[in-house]
Amino acid sequence: MTFAPILAPSLLAGDHAALGDSAAVVPAHGLEWLHLDIMDGHFVPNLTFGPEIVAALRRRPELSDTFFDTHLMLDEPHRYIEAFAKAGSNLISIHIEPTYDHRATLAEIRNLGCQNGIVLNPGTPVDVVKHLVAEVDLVLVMTVQPGFGGQSFREDMMPKLQRLAAWREAQNLNFRLEVDGGVDLKTGPLCRAAGADTFVAGTAFFKAEDRTAFAAAVSGW
Ligand code: DX5
Ligand code: ZN
Secondary structure (H helix, E strand, C coil): CCCCCCEEEEECCCCHHHHHHHHHHHHHHHEEEEEEEECCCCCCEEECHHHHHHHHHHHHHHCCCCCCEEEEEECHHCCEEEEHCCCCCCCCECCCCCCCHHHHHHHHHHHHEEEEEEECCCCCCHHHHHHHHHCCEEEEECCCCCCCCCCCHHHHHHHHHHHHHHHHHHHCCEEEEECCCCCCCCCCHHHHHHHCCCEEEEEHHHCCCCCCHHHHHCCCC
C-alpha cells in the first residue's frame, strides 16, 4: 500500500501569539492536515498548548475542514484522550514509551470517533510496536528527540521506516507512516524512499521563503 504524500505543517513553528492566523495559513495553501504538538513538561522538557486551544482552533471557520493531527507528548496520554477528541482532533497519536495500557488507549481513541496513531522516539526500537501495527491508522517515527522544533534530522531512523513499510506490506495493513522532526526538501525524500507517506514539517514550512513551493515539492515526493 503506497499512499500519496501528505504534508502536515506543525503549528509549533507558527506564531504562538496568533495561533489561529498561523493555522489558517495551512488551508490557505490547499493543505488538509495540521499537526498539533501537545507537550506536558514531563515526557518532554517543554510545554505547548492544551485542548482549549485545539477547540478554539476548530471553531475558526477557515479550519472547519482541516484534519487535526494531534501528537500527544504526554506521560499520561490516556487521561487526555477524551478532551482532545472533544476538542475536534481527527487523529490522536500517543507515544509507546510511557507505561499505560497502549492497546486500550488506542481503542478508546477509535471509540471516540478519531483515527489513532502510535509514536516511537529515536531511541525506541521498532519491534516494541509490532503487536500494535494491526490496530492503528498511523505509525509516527520521530526523526528528532521530541520537545523542540528546528532540530537536526536523524537519518539513522530510515531503517525503522523500511521495517515498518515491510510489515505493512507483508501483513496487508494500511496504516499511514509519518515522520516528524527536521523534515525538509533534502531529508523528506529520504523518508519517502524508506516508505514514509506523511510528512510533518514545522520549520521547513512556516519559515520557508516560499511556502507554496515547499508544499508543491512535497506533493511530488
Ligand atoms: C518535535 C515535534 C515536531 C516539531 C517538528 O517535538 O513533535 O512536530 O514541530 O519541527 P521541525 O519540523 O522544525 O523539526
Ligand atoms: Zn509532532
